[in-house]
Amino acid sequence: MPSGVHIHNVRGQLFEAAERVLLRDGPDALTSRAVTEEANCAKGVLHRHFADFDAFLAELVLDRVRGIEDRTASLCAAAGTGSVVDNLTDAVKDLFGPVTVATVALITFRDGLRARLREAGLTGIPLAAHGTAMIAAYLTAERESGRLAGDADIDTLAPTLVGAGHLLFADRTSAPPQTAAVRKMVAAVISGALRPQS
Structure with a gap:
């Protein structure tokens, strides 16, 4: 996805992508790259919104x-x-x-x-x-x-x-x-x- 395109509800899209990867491939396959590829966005998008991947996963759990x-x-x-x-x-x-x-x-x-x-x-x-x-x-x-x-x-x-x-x-x-x-x-x-x- 081009870096200039605005993504609506980034957190929600990333959470949904993470859940799809988790369900399909299991916890060992859940990486920041897998999530951003599943969400069809640049890897930097995740890191602009979360300090690191474990911070992202913690927010995913807190959302649940x-x-x-x-x-x-x-x-x-x-x-x-x-x-x-x-x-x-x-x-x-x-x-x-x-x-x-x-x-x-x-x-x-x-x-x-x-x-x-x-x-x-x-x-x-x-x-x-x-x-x-x-x-x-x-x-x-x-x-x-x-x-x-x-x-x-x-x-x-x-x-x-x-x-x-x-x-x-x-x-x-x-x-x-x-x-x-x-x-x-x-x-x-x-x-x-x-x-x-x-």
């Missing part, structure tokens, strides 16, 4: 984290409606879409990225941590609505759902698990906390 935070409100708004198991099944499937699973692998793969995320105040695997917070907020809302037992252990249930969900979705070489398999896992995890509905 903000998406999880945005979805928390809509999930909590569903409390008291539909089926708790179905609501959680949808939330787990949404949380562990292909891009999230690939991004978790990327965070594990790159020491520099983890260092940048720590600088931003995020530790561990931020997508899993924020996903756990989202599920915990929903479970808390359901406990307050009376559909979960008053003594339901949210601090155990939420990370158990996220951890088991990640294990179901973690194999990037196979098709994602069927909805029935995710629903079976969710039902098994929360069965002891659900109150019978009249």
Whole structure:
């Protein structure tokens, strides 16, 4: 692309290009050159907007984290409606879409990225941590609505759902698990906390 051509929403285009490379070729293929080639722009465009490639990747992860935070409100708004198991099944499937699973692998793969995320105040695997917070907020809302037992252990249930969900979705070489398999896992995890509905 000629250097004089203005690119609209550069960050968004670069993030989308990075996600396509990550999904298609895996974390080891994700380089600044691969991203800019995928975005059809000069390599200097990325470096004009980000200090270095790990800074770019940290912003990519933070963008995904903000998406999880945005979805928390809509999930909590569903409390008291539909089926708790179905609501959680949808939330787990949404949380562990292909891009999230690939991004978790990327965070594990790159020491520099983890260092940048720590600088931003995020530790561990931020997508899993924020996903756990989202599920915990929903479970808390359901406990307050009376559909979960008053003594339901949210601090155990939420990370158990996220951890088991990640294990179901973690194999990037196979098709994602069927909805029935995710629903079976969710039902098994929360069965002891659900109150019978009249």
